[in-house]
Amino acid sequence: NIIMYYDVVTQVEPKRQALRAATETLNQANTKLAEVKALVAELEAKLAKLMAEFDKAMTEKNDVMNEAQRCKTKLEMAQRLVNALSANGVIWEQTVERTGQELIYIPGDTLVACSFASYVGVFTRLYREQTVEEFVAFLNKKGVPLGPKPDPLAVLATEADIAGWSGQGLPSDRVSCENGAIMTNSQRWCLIIDPQLQGIVWIKNKEAENGLQVTRMGHSKMLNTFEVGLDQGKSILIENMGEVIEAVVMPVVSRNTIKRGNKKVVKLGDKEIILKDSFKLFMQTKLSNPHYPPEIQAETTVINFTVTEDGLEDQLLFLVVKLERPDLAKKKAELIQQQNEFKVRLADLEALLLEKLASAEGDILDDVDLIIGLEDAKETSDEVKDKVQTAEANEAKINEISENYRPVASRGALLFFLMMDLGKMHTFYKYSLESFVMVATRAITSVTLRKPKVEKPSYESEMDLGVAHKAADALAEGEESDDGGHDAGARPVEEEVEEDEVVCLAGKELTQRVDLLQALVMSFVFAYVRRGLLDKDKLTVAAMLSLRVLVRSGSVAPHELPLLIRAPMDQHAPPIPES
Numbered sequence: 149n150i151i152m153y154y155d156v157v158t159q160v161e162p163k164r165q166a167l168r169a170a171t172e173t174l175n176q177a178n179t180k181l182a183e184v185k186a187l188v189a190e191l192e193a194k195l196a197k198l199m200a201e202f203d204k205a206m207t208e209k210n211d212v213m214n215e216a217q218r219c220k221t222k223l224e225m226a227q228r229l230v231n232a233l234s235a236n237g238v239i240w241e242q243t244v245e246r247t248g249q250e251l252i253y254i255p256g257d258t259l260v261a262c263s264f265a266s267y268v269g270v271f272t273r274l275y276r277e278q279t280v281e282e283f284v285a286f287l288n289k290k291g292v293p294l295g296p297k298p299d300p301l302a303v304l305a306t307e308a309d310i311a312g313w314s315g316q317g318l319p320s321d322r323v324s325c326e327n328g329a330i331m332t333n334s335q336r337w338c339l340i341i342d343p344q345l346q347g348i349v350w351i352k353n354k355e356a357e358n359g360l361q362v363t364r365m366g367h368s369k370m371l372n373t374f375e376v377g378l379d380q381g382k383s384i385l386i387e388n389m390g391e392v393i394e395a396v397v398m399p400v401v402s403r404n405t406i407k408r409g410n411k412k413v414v415k416l417g418d419k420e421i422i423l424k425d426s427f428k429l430f431m432q433t434k435l436s437n438p439h440y441p442p443e444i445q446a447e448t449t450v451i452n453f454t455v456t457e458d459g460l461e462d463q464l465l466f467l468v469v470k471l472e473r474p475d476l477a478k479k480k481a482e483l484i485q486q487q488n489e490f491k492v493r494l495a496d497l498e499a500l501l502l503e504k505l506a507s508a509e510g511d512i513l514d515d516v517d518l519i520i521g522l523e524d525a526k527e528t529s530d531e532v533k534d535k536v537q538t539a540e541a542n543e544a545k546i547n548e549i550s551e552n553y554r555p556v557a558s559r560g561a562l563l564f565f566l567m568m569d570l571g572k573m574h575t576f577y578k579y580s581l582e583s584f585v586m587v588a589t590r591a592i593t594s595v596t597l598r599k600p601k602v603e604k605p606s607y608e609s610e611m612d613l614g615v616a617h618k619a620a621d622a623l624a625e626g627e628e629s630d631d632g633g634h635d636a637g638a639r640p641v642e643e644e645v646e647e648d649e650v651v652c653l654a655g656k657e658l659t660q661r662v663d664l665l666q667a668l669v670m671s672f673v674f675a676y677v678r679r680g681l682l683d684k685d686k687l688t689v690a691a692m693l694s695l696r697v698l699v700r701s702g703s704v705a706p707h708e709l710p711l712l713i714r715a716p717m718d719q720h721a722p723p724i725p726e727s
Contacts, residue, residue, distance in 0.1 A: 381424030
């Protein structure tokens with residue numbers, strides 16, 4: 149046993165010593181490990197702190213960069229917004245400044261415009277001007293502030309409105325524009341005096357989109373037309389009225405409405421029909437001087453659409469240019485149409501800009517879509533303005549050439565108003581504008597310069613005024629023997645434009661041509677009028693024509709004419725001596 153114990157001890161003891169050494173080494177290693185772990189924990193804590201600081205710094209950096217980008221974008225948007233509003237901004241600043249200066253005059257000018265629209269529409273241009281002068285003098289006497297030159301038309305309509313009316317067929321002269329302004333601003337239904345049918349053409353074009361219904365007073369289906377128009381909110385035009393309005397439609401004319409809940413109804417016969425807000429009523433008469441009772445004039449706005457001499461002169465000038473220079477007439481018509489469209493479009497764009505700015509919410513610089521829309525509107529506006537300038541330059545050139553034919557148009561307008569005055573001599577003497585234009589067209593086309601494609605020698609270059617008068621008399625006599633002369637002589641001008649070659653004249657040739665046309669128009673029209681005159685009136689009409697031509701040319705002073713015709717007594721003549 150001792151030997152076995154010895155053997156075990158000799159084997160185990162080294163292992164014990166090795167165990168003690170290993171244990172000591174392990175303890176030392178564990179101590180170092182603990183120190184390393186403590187160091188690692190310390191380093192990790194420092195790393196975590198540094199990473200937190202780094203993340204915070206990066207977050208701040210990103211925030212700063214985002215803020216810088218946002219500011220850069222905002223600055224860019226601000227610059228784009230300023231550029232988009234730069235042109236209109238100047239206009240708006242001037243408008244605000246001008247409005248601020250004129251603010252004190254607005255009530256007085258508005259009062260003049262309201263008075264003009266309410267009372268003056270039935271009168272002629274001269275009487276309108278005199279009435280407005282009396283209005284202004286009365287208000288000045290009462291101490292009402294007024295602008296330097298109160299203009300009712302400027303208060304009642306804008307240039308865009310007038311351009312839109314012109315595009316719809318309304319003549320562009322001052323009186324026609326005033327009539328359009330009165331009609332569009334009047335709360336009462338309008339009754340227009342329209343012998344030449346110019347106003348009714350404009351109304352039909354203007355109200356076509358509103359489903360215009362046309363009827364006549366006393367027509368069998370008039371009440372049905374009114375029922376449909378009132379119920380569906382369509383416009384109604386009563387054309388060719390007399391001096392009486394039937395009692396059954398007077399509630400509609402006088403706007404005698406009945407309140408039924410939230411709706412307004414009007415009594416038409418034995419029915420009550422709902423009155424739509426979009427319903428409009430227009431009345432038109434061909435009578436040149438109708439006499440309506442006071443109740444009709446009180447319930448309606450009577451507007452005088454009778455053609456004025458200035459307006460007719462412009463229309464005749466366009467007719468003469470269309471016959472003589474169809475190329476210029478076509479270009480001018482296109483330019484006028486473009487000008488009117490441009491004015492309306494510019495007004496619409498300005499209204500769109502203001503609407504977008506007014507409806508913007510929050511920070512306007514953050515609304516990218518709004519700014520892009522404003523830029524598109526500005527780009528379109530600039531493009532339109534450039535086109536307007538080009539069109540104005542081209543129109544000025546065309547007008548310069550067209551004005552050479554102004555004497556022919558002036559003579560034609562003088563002749564037409566002479567024809568209108570013949571009705572004062574006898575009720576038989578009634579002429580229409582359509583027939584007058586037909587005769588004037590025949591006079592000009594009788595010596596046309598427009599050549600067919602196969603050139604033929606023209607004789608008018610060698611014709612003097614005396615030969616022209618003989619040719620006009622011969623052609624006019626041919627008309628007297630031909631009942632169908634109007635239809636035979638009135639050939640559509642447009643059909644010849646593409647087939648004929650236009651001859652351009654200038655200088656002395658153009659002057660001679662204008663003198664020839666002026667003489668021919670007068671000869672043809674006088675021959676046309678002479679056919680229907682009583683023998684006792686022919687010399688009187690010839691004298692009237694001669695005197696008016698002399699007064700227009702300046703050969704006779706206007707104040708001398710009454711002295712020649714009426715020979716008034718001198719109120720300040722010295723007494724007759726007794727001896």
